[in-house]
Amino acid sequence: MGRSAGIALPKGKMGVLTVGMGAVATTFMAGVDLIRRKKSSPIGSLTQMGTIRLGKRTEGRAPAIKDFVPLATLEDLVFGGWDIFPVSAYEAAKNAAVLSSEHLAEVKNTLSRIRPMKAAFDQNYVKKLSGTHVKKGRTKYDLAVQIRDDIQKFQKKKKLSRTIVIWCGSTEIFLKPHAVHETPESLVAAMKENHPAIAPSMLYAWAAITSGVPFANGAPNLTVDIPAMVALAKQHRVPICGKDFKTGQTLMKTILAPGFKARLLGMDGWFSTNILGNRDGEVLDDPESFKTKEESKLGVLEYILQPKLYPDLYGHIHHKVRINYYPPRGDNKEGWDNIDIFGWLGYPMQIKVDFLCRDSILAAPIVLDLILFLDLAKRAGMRGIQEWLSFYFKSPMCAPELYPEHDLFIQLMKLKNTLRWMMGEDLITHLGQEYYD
Ligand SMILES: NC(=O)c1ccc[n+]([C@@H]2O[C@H](COP(=O)([O-])OP(=O)(O)OC[C@H]3O[C@@H](n4cnc5c(N)ncnc54)[C@H](O)[C@@H]3O)[C@@H](O)[C@H]2O)c1
16 A cells, blocks of 8 residues: 555755765755756766656656655755854865866855854764864753754744755764663763763754654764664654765675675675775774774675575675775775685686775765655655665664665665555566566
8 A cells, every 4th residue: 555645745945954064965065056057967866867667567657756756856955054164065065175176166156155053073972073163061962952953943044844964974983882872761861961872973863853853874873773763763753764875885885796696606705995085084094983884884795695594605705894094085085896706616706896986976966865755754754764765875774673685776676666655656576477478
């Protein structure tokens, strides 16, 4: 049964608040501005360029996704956010050095007007940064309440009908789930006593969810991936998703690994190394932030290859991931992969991948799709973890009794079937027996 009747139409303006106005957030905002003014096209965005097949293959129905589900339009979006540096989104985009000077000149007017609100920040959680544009408060709870006020004021000032908050901030240090993360009550009590298990990103997530505002987490931090936040999201009828945008090297991994597995090619090892020189790379140069990222990147192969089910093929894989901060490359990362596979009778083979990618160019369309799909989910009455958005994440959140699905192609099928289900269309199983009866 579908739910099309239940989806409220997108009326009025929608706020998009990014926590962190760095390379990813400003490349996203600049891109939307350029696309709105027909100066460029939304390449890489499923909501803007994707189509969806409906019904049987013989029916020839394949509308654009944005014509099929009631999404907010790019014209509806109003940007804001927080950062620990007081510079405008234009200055931040210039510093990030992702976009050409021609593109920067085009977006100067729009981005110069977007100024960050003061951040909730604590250097204990991002060792490599220190900022001046930060909130003051006696407890972490006080800071969270200030963020909630920020959201309310932004909504009022910009006359918005709804808002989404998305974490595009730096990667915080590795935190293990703690007893204080268990329930909404223990979470608030911990915020009030400045407990070290409460990272700044959790204050934003708490403020958004308790304001009825959907929250997406683009970094590998724990943030909303704790039972207390999931419970709050259900209580407040808010969709949430995370963690860690799936771009560059991990995207390649989740494209290639399902192929090897499908053809039952064995694997001895996968060595991945990167050089990048943006601020994200600098933050990840700190071992504690890198640990968070490493955990996020390492899980992927384990879940795709299922070594317990296929011990002869995948039982002894050496999987290594390295990130090296190398300033000359800026945002233009280079990622090398060496994959040792084996085939028929155990004969070894090697595959080398050298991906000269652009991190924020790959991340920006993900930000756009996530905010539009989260808003759709909210209007469709969906709440809690949105596993159908796993497509966009390196460490997809899922129910505690499940394992995350990492295979990009299964993730895409799940996403599109969710859209069909929302709109009351038949799900597509790819069985197709009826064509031969
Ligand atoms: N670009 C990609 O391909 C990609 C992929 C996956 C994940 N990510 C993650 O997305 C995040 C953003 O990446 P980026 O390249 O834009 O990094 P960036 O360093 O350019 O931007 C992050 C911004 O967040 C700000 N910040 C840090 N802590 C904050 C806080 N508590 N409150 C408000 N602002 C805060 C920083 O000052 C900085 O301006 C990083 O965590 C990164 O790991 C990026």
